[in-house]
Amino acid sequence: MSEGDLAVMKPETMKSYIWLQTADGSIQQVEQEVAMFCPMICQEVIQKGVGSSKNHAISLPQRVNPAMFSLILDYCRFHQLPGRSNKERKTYDERFIRMDTKRLCELTSAADSLQLKPLVDLTSRALARIIEGKTPEEIREIFHLPDDLTEEEKLEPLKNTMDDPRIRLLNRLYAKKRKELKERERLKNVEVEEHVDERSVDDLLSFINGRDPKVVKMSKGKKKKKKKKDQKIVSSNDIHDKESHDLYSKQQCVEETGSSMREVPNLPSAEDDISTPKAGSEDEDIDDEIDPAMRELLDREVEDFAQRLNSNWVRSLGKERRPVHFSINGNGTTRRHTGQSP
Amino acid sequence: MKRCLRNGSGVNEDRISDLPEALLLQILSLLPVKDVVSTSVLSKPWRSLWKLVPKLNFDYENFQSEHETYSEIVCKLLLSNKAPVLESLHLDFKVGKCRAVDVGMWIGIAYARHVRDLALHVISEKRSFTFPTSLYNCETLESLTLTSWVLVDVPSQVCLKSLRTLRLDYVDYKDDETFINLLSGCPNLENLVLYQELPDMETCTIAVPSLQRLTVVDANDAQGHGGYVINAPSLKYLKIYGFKALEFCLIENAPELVEATIMNVSKIINEKLLESLTSVKRLSLALSPLEIKFPTGSIFYQLVSLELYTDKAEWWNLLVLMLDSSPILQVLKLIGKWSGENNHLAIRNWDQPKNVPGCLLFHLETFMWKGCTKLGEDEKEVVKYILRNSNRLKRATFSRIIYEENNSQDMVENLEMVEELESVVRASNSCQLLFECNLYTLRR
Numbered sequence: 001m002s003e004g005d006l007a008v009m010k011p012e013t014m015k016s017y018i019w020l021q022t023a024d025g026s027i028q029q030v031e032q033e034v035a036m037f038c039p040m041i042c043q044e045v046i047q048k049g050v051g052s053s054k055n056h057a058i059s060l061p062q063r064v065n066p067a068m069f070s071l072i073l074d075y076c077r078f079h080q081l082p083g084r085s086n087k088e089r090k091t092y093d094e095r096f097i098r099m100d101t102k103r104l105c106e107l108t109s110a111a112d113s114l115q116l117k118p119l120v121d122l123t124s125r126a127l128a129r130i131i132e133g134k135t136p137e138e139i140r141e142i143f144h145l146p147d148d149l150t151e152e153e154k155l156e157p158l159k160n161t162m163d164d165p166r167i168r169l170l171n172r173l174y175a176k177k178r179k180e181l182k183e184r185e186r187l188k189n190v191e192v193e194e195h196v197d198e199r200s201v202d203d204l205l206s207f208i209n210g211r212d213p214k215v216v217k218m219s220k221g222k223k224k225k226k227k228k229k230d231q232k233i234v235s236s237n238d239i240h241d242k243e244s245h246d247l248y249s250k251q252q253c254v255e256e257t258g259s260s261m262r263e264v265p266n267l268p269s270a271e272d273d274i275s276t277p278k279a280g281s282e283d284e285d286i287d288d289e290i291d292p293a294m295r296e297l298l299d300r301e302v303e304d305f306a307q308r309l310n311s312n313w314v315r316s317l318g319k320e321r322r323p324v325h326f327s328i329n330g331n332g333t334t335r336r337h338t339g340q341s342p
Numbered sequence: 343m344k345r346c347l348r349n350g351s352g353v354n355e356d357r358i359s360d361l362p363e364a365l366l367l368q369i370l371s372l373l374p375v376k377d378v379v380s381t382s383v384l385s386k387p388w389r390s391l392w393k394l395v396p397k398l399n400f401d402y403e404n405f406q407s408e409h410e411t412y413s414e415i416v417c418k419l420l421l422s423n424k425a426p427v428l429e430s431l432h433l434d435f436k437v438g439k440c441r442a443v444d445v446g447m448w449i450g451i452a453y454a455r456h457v458r459d460l461a462l463h464v465i466s467e468k469r470s471f472t473f474p475t476s477l478y479n480c481e482t483l484e485s486l487t488l489t490s491w492v493l494v495d496v497p498s499q500v501c502l503k504s505l506r507t508l509r510l511d512y513v514d515y516k517d518d519e520t521f522i523n524l525l526s527g528c529p530n531l532e533n534l535v536l537y538q539e540l541p542d543m544e545t546c547t548i549a550v551p552s553l554q555r556l557t558v559v560d561a562n563d564a565q566g567h568g569g570y571v572i573n574a575p576s577l578k579y580l581k582i583y584g585f586k587a588l589e590f591c592l593i594e595n596a597p598e599l600v601e602a603t604i605m606n607v608s609k610i611i612n613e614k615l616l617e618s619l620t621s622v623k624r625l626s627l628a629l630s631p632l633e634i635k636f637p638t639g640s641i642f643y644q645l646v647s648l649e650l651y652t653d654k655a656e657w658w659n660l661l662v663l664m665l666d667s668s669p670i671l672q673v674l675k676l677i678g679k680w681s682g683e684n685n686h687l688a689i690r691n692w693d694q695p696k697n698v699p700g701c702l703l704f705h706l707e708t709f710m711w712k713g714c715t716k717l718g719e720d721e722k723e724v725v726k727y728i729l730r731n732s733n734r735l736k737r738a739t740f741s742r743i744i745y746e747e748n749n750s751q752d753m754v755e756n757l758e759m760v761e762e763l764e765s766v767v768r769a770s771n772s773c774q775l776l777f778e779c780n781l782y783t784l785r786r
């Protein structure tokens with residue numbers, strides 16, 4: 001070979017390139033190892049054998065415009081090198097991701113269509129960080145979203161929850177529980193000794209969890225320093241709801257007691273025994289479309305709760321007290337909480 | 343086929359709603375639930391998206407409402423969720439604001455939705471909240487994390503058939519049986535992470551045939567009582583941090599072990615740690631040979647990579663012992679702690695080994711000393727010894743920390759060290775020396 005020939009055959013021409021065509025029609029060639037970093041391109045090359053020449057350039061998806069593609073190539077070029085440390089990669093990513101929101105969205109879209117998962121994850125996290133903690137107005141402004149929902153529609157998510165039969169059932173359960181608690185409180189107020197009452201609450205809770213309360217072993221031995229979180233002590237100003245363990249500080253569901261005021265504060269009929277919930281009760285709100293498994297699950301929970309509530313109550317209160325029976329099928333004591341959502 | 347929220351080209355400026363639904367759900371999965379729900383009011387395409395988010399992250403602090411209790415909110419949102427698969431549910435709640443029954447209900451709903459990953463973080467002052475037993479029975483749960491000061495009480499028959507990952511952060515156990523019952527109810531457990539303080543005189547027995555990864559962090563001073571027994575024949579990755587003054591620590595047969603990290607273990611009366619690790623390929627040790635029994639005669643016959651932390655007493659003797667027992671070692675890293683002035687203990691009385699360890703002669707290719715401020719005379723002796731005897735050494739890297747940039751004294755010392763080490767006659771012709779300086783910055 002002549003020297004001239006050898007000069008032409010430089011090592012660079014030996015390097016492989018992949019031919020790619022972006023959505024606007026322009027064609028470019030990219031070093032193979034860089035382009036193959038994108039799974040979509042990799043797939044096209046291997047499965048369809050395209051990309052090896054200008055005539056057979058791989059058509060990139062619509063969402064990949066030239067500007068975004070150039071960015072993505074930069075990303076691939078950096079990351080495809082195996083020798084980089086994790087720290088280097090992280091620093092690069094942090095700098096790479098700094099761009100205006102519009103471009104960030106475009107980049108996310110482009111990376112997604114090329115199936116470049118690491119970049120998709122990176123951009124998704126960046127977008128999530130932008131959205132987090134902002135008000136809807138702020139988000140609309142950042143992303144130029146039209147404020148095209150009516151006020152009525154905006155309340156829909158909360159209203160819709162009322163239509164869900166399971167949620168209605170749940171509301172009923174909560175109403176019942178609140179009523180029961182209120183009832184207990186009412187009776188407790190009649191009592192002389194407050195301590196006895198608290199004890200029964202203890203029994204109640206631990207009984208729910210399936211153990212005899214006397215045997216509960218608290219963490220033994222030396223008091224260990226709390227290493228982790230700070231415990232915020234919420235000052236309690238409402239001692240109505242005493243259901244929690246007496247070892248806890250008396251922070252209670254203030255809100256719960258508040259809303260229980262809206263309930264019909266009838267005494268559940270004493271004659272009703274604990275019974276397995278019937279499918280059709282007098283409450284017209286119950287409908288049969290509730291998923292039976294869900295209903296069964298919830299019913300079982302409430303039934304257990306009610307049973308234990310009852311038996312414990314009887315036990316700990318003593319002979320003089322007339323046992324109060326709590327029924328699951330209330331007598332029209334529950335109602336829809338249309339006014340409850342903020 | 344990827345569904346988009348909205349059809350139409352990007353003539354207007356709203357780019358984000360054009361993203362495929364799956365991608366938007368991925369973004370929403372990174373947000374706390376509160377933010378997710380508020381996207382429902384953004385604009386038309388976003389109205390129902392929030393219900394499809396497969397990962398729910400409830401953080402208690404941000405969920406205060408006057409009208410509803412936290413429990414109600416959680417239940418309602420859980421029930422509103424229409425994602426085809428509920429991939430993960432992270433809930434934190436404050437004991438005293440939520441009752442046991444509520445928690446039972448959340449768990450019931452989550453399990454009915456076949457959640458895969460459940461994490462419950464309990465905020466409680468007293469360590470006496472107990473989960474209902476229903477928590478420990480689920481066919482589909484794959485990952486469970488329980489955090490903080492709950493009392494775990496597991497009766498004999500529980501079943502978490504699909505559970506692969508279990509993480510217990512500072513939980514208390516009602517009794518010894520609880521822990522054993524829990525583990526036996528997880529026949530497919532592969533990954534166990536324990537952050538705990540072993541209660542007095544207790545034995546923690548970790549016997550899991552399927553276990554592949556184990557991490558135990560227990561920095562409590564046990565004052566000579568209690569200990570760990572680890573029996574995991576399929577174990578591949580082991581990390582132990584902080585065992586102090588235990589009565590015993592026994593690791594039974596682990597022939598599949600690939601990688602082990604043992605840090606800050608001291609004063610164990612009866613231990614069989616290093617002895618059990620002889621089949622590892624990669625080892626990371628922050629130990630002093632004074633505190634741990636070196637199994638003389640044991641050979642780390644598969645050890646390829648060794649990391650040794652230099653802030654432990656007489657670490658250099660451990661280095662020699664390890665070099666002698668690791669015939670095929672290829673990578674050696676010495677690591678100083680990156681905090682404080684005395685980030686490694688200066689060597690005293692370094693004695694060269696009588697016979698050059700085989701690994702230096704035949705296998706060592708990479709040597710790294712990271713995080714040292716300054717190499718003293720003895721340290722340099724060690725380095726020179728390695729350089730002089732490692733026939734296959736390709737690269738030796740010295741990575742110093744400096745506390746101020748352009749400190750002239752630093753730079754002078756650095757230069758002197760570089761010169762001194764460069765002038766050593768190296769056994770390997772292709773050996774490169776690399777000197778790096780890292781500025782130590784305080785992170786907030």
